[in-house]
Amino acid sequence: MQDVLEMRLLLINGPNLNLLGKREIGIYGKTALETIESSLKDKASSQAIELEFFQSNFEGALVERIHQGMGNIDGILINAGAYTHTSIALRDALLGTNIPYVELHLSNTQSRESFRYDSFLADRAIGVVAGFGPYSYELAMQGLVNYLRTPK
Amino acid sequence: MQDVLEMRLLLINGPNLNLLGKREIGIYGKTALETIESSLKDKASSQAIELEFFQSNFEGALVERIHQGMGNIDGILINAGAYTHTSIALRDALLGTNIPYVELHLSNTQSRESFRYDSFLADRAIGVVAGFGPYSYELAMQGLVNYLRTPK
Amino acid sequence: MQDVLEMRLLLINGPNLNLLGKREIGIYGKTALETIESSLKDKASSQAIELEFFQSNFEGALVERIHQGMGNIDGILINAGAYTHTSIALRDALLGTNIPYVELHLSNTQSRESFRYDSFLADRAIGVVAGFGPYSYELAMQGLVNYLRTPK
Amino acid sequence: MQDVLEMRLLLINGPNLNLLGKREIGIYGKTALETIESSLKDKASSQAIELEFFQSNFEGALVERIHQGMGNIDGILINAGAYTHTSIALRDALLGTNIPYVELHLSNTQSRESFRYDSFLADRAIGVVAGFGPYSYELAMQGLVNYLRTPK
Amino acid sequence: MQDVLEMRLLLINGPNLNLLGKREIGIYGKTALETIESSLKDKASSQAIELEFFQSNFEGALVERIHQGMGNIDGILINAGAYTHTSIALRDALLGTNIPYVELHLSNTQSRESFRYDSFLADRAIGVVAGFGPYSYELAMQGLVNYLRTPK
Amino acid sequence: MQDVLEMRLLLINGPNLNLLGKREIGIYGKTALETIESSLKDKASSQAIELEFFQSNFEGALVERIHQGMGNIDGILINAGAYTHTSIALRDALLGTNIPYVELHLSNTQSRESFRYDSFLADRAIGVVAGFGPYSYELAMQGLVNYLRTPK
Amino acid sequence: MQDVLEMRLLLINGPNLNLLGKREIGIYGKTALETIESSLKDKASSQAIELEFFQSNFEGALVERIHQGMGNIDGILINAGAYTHTSIALRDALLGTNIPYVELHLSNTQSRESFRYDSFLADRAIGVVAGFGPYSYELAMQGLVNYLRTPK
């Protein structure tokens, strides 16, 4: 039994991800964001990890939520959606707060439009997980936890 | 006389378009946005079309207004202004909600800075209208209505 | 009743547009060019506008037809088809005769092969209309007429 | 003995190919176009194939000859010469009439100026034959006939 | 002694600049934004200049703050942070309101990632100051004031 | 207890990965390939998955091992190392045998030389995992297994 | 007194040059093509040079006129207008007939749109003259004559 909180993670979802399960099902699958979040929270809890959520369609709100994580969040899981490819502000927020993060995507961004190949976040991320649908979240969390638990 | 509402359209205006009639008159003309909107609403009403308006300078707000159109809006007229060239999030919102849309511009974007040549919205739009000043709105609405009325 | 000729317009169609209604129906639709032309002429006549037609598959013939418009044509509607993307000669003819023109396309050229993204005509046109099928012609004519009627 | 006409093919030669045997012999060889045509016709006849010829230096004339093939020509052999690299109108004519075609060149276009590397026709052709001099015509015809005879 | 207000300036700071003094100290230095602002205000006051501040992580909020300056602000100092490189909307706001502005950066953007080389604001700015840390603000204000005081 | 073999996977490692634990420890970590393989095999076995291994520094050998998987392998985990960025032959082998595969990397390829950004494999992979060191293998296997177990 | 015909030259003018003196006077000047031609003919005659003229807006017609020069024309002056930048067929005609030629332009093509920088004719021309208005024709003829008179 684990009764001591080991770490605190933040899951950030960017623009349009509130539509999950409702839009472009061929690309993003049928699972709603809430389902993903609660399922992930359960998996986190069982490992003495606290998992917070934040979704916004506003670049500025995402930036500020990352700022608020400074000093109380050990790692970030981020599916920045479209902002992955256009937001240097998100990059600056992540680098500025110096919180380790994993970039994740539901779909395989390499199979889509060419403007989705470049990421402003990837080169400074711990790692990247993409293409496994909702399961990408679980893999990304495992990868982040494993990283944080590994002695540096 | 038309007494049955045939369709519901949404007119979206992006950043700085609230300044219409006040800024860069050489490029955008002297007509205020409100004037364009009310004139367009009149034309819509006379054809049993309900026309809603939304203007925002926030990318996130535009994304969310499009989301809200899911299930109650038949088509979108969008002048995304500067976001036309920088926002993949808007593209994702339009494609995610699957509402047919027409892209429109007051000015001829091909005559301006080269960074205004590319649009993240155009390739998935029904069509594009640009360069006719405030009259672009009217042409775009006609094009959208014509499309929606055409049996597929 | 309108009994005074207000303006004279010229509709120019470029290569392969004589095939309209016969070729690549998925892209260009089922309406023949003649149908489009006569329908457009009716709409023009009712507004005291004289509308002339010209279609050619020869770049040189299109250039010369534009030359002939000097001094007797008030505005040009041009669907230059493939020559839109390859003919600087057409551009020079339009600029040389100094007749205002609107560029139009049946299909949304942004949704097709990348070599159809660039136009040698667009940056000097009054405006551009694309993607509405045969209805693009009607919208383009309205846009041109509106432009010509607007006091400069 | 074959006494039933099996198929009807059209051989199209583009600009400057009327000079064959007279110009740039180092690149194009010494055989005149007429010699190639009549030799090819003989080979076609012996297989119950009717072969028509057309050469023009006018892009528009080539476009119109292709249009005329609609409904009476089973396949096209095309050596579009310089227009291979500059004419989207020819591409549109070939795709618009939906007649299968083979692209051929006397010389190996990859060994020449870099502006001869790209073809507006190749990606939609059945196949391409280049570099074998006048013999390219024969190989191309065999390839086209083989394609047309293969059950789809 | 100066007792007449000579001009009114607006200092705009973009995304992540609220973190100043807290993040990436190697790049941005240790001084908090508030310290910079109040020190700058003092320098302004002593020259009979009123200086207003605005910081936001929201592109839309920055756009609207600029709009509000129309008619009551004589010049803008803008450190748009990451939006310098991604926001055409900010450019449009600055050009639309027609208020003279100076672009400034704490760090030397030419020494950083290549995506920080391009600015959507620089070509229409009065001038640019970059690389002097918090002192960039002071130099930029001097440059702006000097410009505004120079008879045109 | 699981006593029925559910699926058979193949783990392929490309050039230089036999050096794991011996070379560039700063980038690739200290764990030897054999350690990774046996640890992964244990995890697989416990889920009734048979896991085969293959490492080669020869592009041709990797191609042929993939061929041999046709008909007896349900999915492939591939860390193609340097061949990720240079081998179209590997891509063709994977697509030709039609076996689902996951691309994985020890390091975050986006943080390294620019010629490591492009992958000839990624766009047709189920998904991609990169940056988690040896743990990337485990995440990739989970992702692959999850994909294969999901009803299509 | 010169009474023996020394050489025969051909002056070719491409598309839109029939408009000379009528169009875009700011760029091309006020002199009509006929005036240029007859003035040039006079200068040629006085040197025992026969000068022929040809102007066409048809690429194919220009190609064929060059073909006809084979064997009876010693040198070509060519102002190919817009076809300078788009016609490989003209290049092939000039190289195929192997007649020495000088490329000339009324305006300085380097001062205009960037698509006028590249010429398909220049690299194989004897030389190039551009920017001197109608006087370019005279300079080009002198240059050509000087070249032809120089023993090789």
Add this chain to the structure above:
Amino acid sequence: MQDVLEMRLLLINGPNLNLLGKREIGIYGKTALETIESSLKDKASSQAIELEFFQSNFEGALVERIHQGMGNIDGILINAGAYTHTSIALRDALLGTNIPYVELHLSNTQSRESFRYDSFLADRAIGVVAGFGPYSYELAMQGLVNYLRTPK
């Protein structure tokens, strides 16, 4: 009757072509490589041509087989598959041994991914045949034989 061996040719097939008839049938067709080879050998024998075969998935093996042809092979037919686009070593082997060769492809490489447009072999080949499925082999052999029989 031909009873004297006239020439000796080598047919080289590159990576993955051993899968022919088994993989990606939509692109490559249903005929196995062995079938193509034996059918081609029959055609060669009937013309007193000896035809040798070699297929390998190893770039090095292909290079060495070409070396072995020095002095005993009159011409090479090469379908280098994926190595067409990535192997300068193959190019060097072909140029180094100085054996004339024809490049061939089953599919039309211009209709596929853009990285298949460039060939390291084509510019020095006699010619290229692509797109006719297994029949490409026959056409290529004819082209090669015709070339070798033509007096230089």
Add this chain to the structure above:
Amino acid sequence: MQDVLEMRLLLINGPNLNLLGKREIGIYGKTALETIESSLKDKASSQAIELEFFQSNFEGALVERIHQGMGNIDGILINAGAYTHTSIALRDALLGTNIPYVELHLSNTQSRESFRYDSFLADRAIGVVAGFGPYSYELAMQGLVNYLRTPK
């Protein structure tokens, strides 16, 4: 009163800057270089700073003047004019002598020809000041002095 020399600076002006006040007044303003220099010297003196001047149109002379600064100059102000964009030798001189420098320009180089966007000096400069006319010199000196006075 300051009576101790605190630092020694060198102001370097590159090609054509000797024309200041005489050439292209629209771009560079009306103040002569000598005026700028003496005004700047006054400002320097009042802060116990010795300021030396050097202007040359010779790249080599500029390089050598920088060399001479080694060991006796604390910082350099450099307006390298056209050499900013073409001289790697200047860059090497500045880096080789290891003297801190500030890059400055009279005009806003981002508003001019695109070949003035890149600087061989900027990425290693302390900072950059551009666009303020002669006042750029004063701002640059302040920035340099502030940098040198700041404890590292």
Add this chain to the structure above:
Amino acid sequence: MQDVLEMRLLLINGPNLNLLGKREIGIYGKTALETIESSLKDKASSQAIELEFFQSNFEGALVERIHQGMGNIDGILINAGAYTHTSIALRDALLGTNIPYVELHLSNTQSRESFRYDSFLADRAIGVVAGFGPYSYELAMQGLVNYLRTPK
């Protein structure tokens, strides 16, 4: 007889042109620079034109010679040799002094290495003459004189 000095021209030759007649005769011909200069001076004198000469291998010296022409030179003939393609300083000198100039080259720069295609001088020149060997000087002088004599 002309006895009044009409205009004063300056002929500038850039680097390596002092080698004329001694180097790369295949490209530049056999005539020495002195021969060209004196022949040109004769032609100028006969038209009451004073012609001065300057050749230097130093970019700075060329810049300064142009400066010295301010106020006493009516037009410049410039063969800047290699500096044509690398010197923005020369461009600035020519624009700064505002003296009309003609760019000339002995060889046809379009037929040589690709780095000789671009000129920093051409777009602001009156015109360009290239490819006629030493005769280019004469044509360029005629063009310049004609320009200066034409009433603006």
Add this chain to the structure above:
Amino acid sequence: MQDVLEMRLLLINGPNLNLLGKREIGIYGKTALETIESSLKDKASSQAIELEFFQSNFEGALVERIHQGMGNIDGILINAGAYTHTSIALRDALLGTNIPYVELHLSNTQSRESFRYDSFLADRAIGVVAGFGPYSYELAMQGLVNYLRTPK
């Protein structure tokens, strides 16, 4: 007299270099690889250097030979031939084993096809020697030995 083995070097030759002296003599010279190797071995022996050889046409074999050098080879001389420009695997092998190496070429790669300009090995090599024919080997060995003997 030197009787103590000072260092052990490995000379690696890539694809097609076994053909040396037999192929493309104009480019590579007449000396066979064996001659180069034995001559180099003599020179090495006289300096108490042991020199091993390895040539392969297989990328994988080259990679493995480098691996085997780990711990027993002090430096590598590598003429990777065509793999210089295509093999990231070789780069990884060299960097992975951390053995200092010198890149060498017989011919001057800058004088050949443009795809030979880039090297995947050069930026991490000690140095590069190219263009001296077989003598490049000797120079490269001297350079390597000099490097290894220099105290770091």
Add this chain to the structure above:
Amino acid sequence: MQDVLEMRLLLINGPNLNLLGKREIGIYGKTALETIESSLKDKASSQAIELEFFQSNFEGALVERIHQGMGNIDGILINAGAYTHTSIALRDALLGTNIPYVELHLSNTQSRESFRYDSFLADRAIGVVAGFGPYSYELAMQGLVNYLRTPK
């Protein structure tokens, strides 16, 4: 003993190389240019080679020194420093005088800024040596001597 002068070489050093041993020691090493020169002269003398030196920071001076070598220098060693990447004038001087030359660099230019990858001299040099510090001079001289002694 050698008492007959066999050849005369010229060693040219470009901009900033007079700083050798004084600047950027991490990149260029600690040896002064004079030390390199005298050491090299000794080696030359012992082989009956006369070696002259020239260093300048002036592009024009380097050009002229090369000119002076015409007819009395057998070969040139050139370390053009920064001018390697910017000076076409140096290239023209070297090609114009037709003296064989070797390009050399102290540092490995491929490991530095990307603007140091291209050389205007390399493609026409005998060969290139880079990266061996001062020893590059010795290797380059050996390579040049070897080349000059080899019968052509």
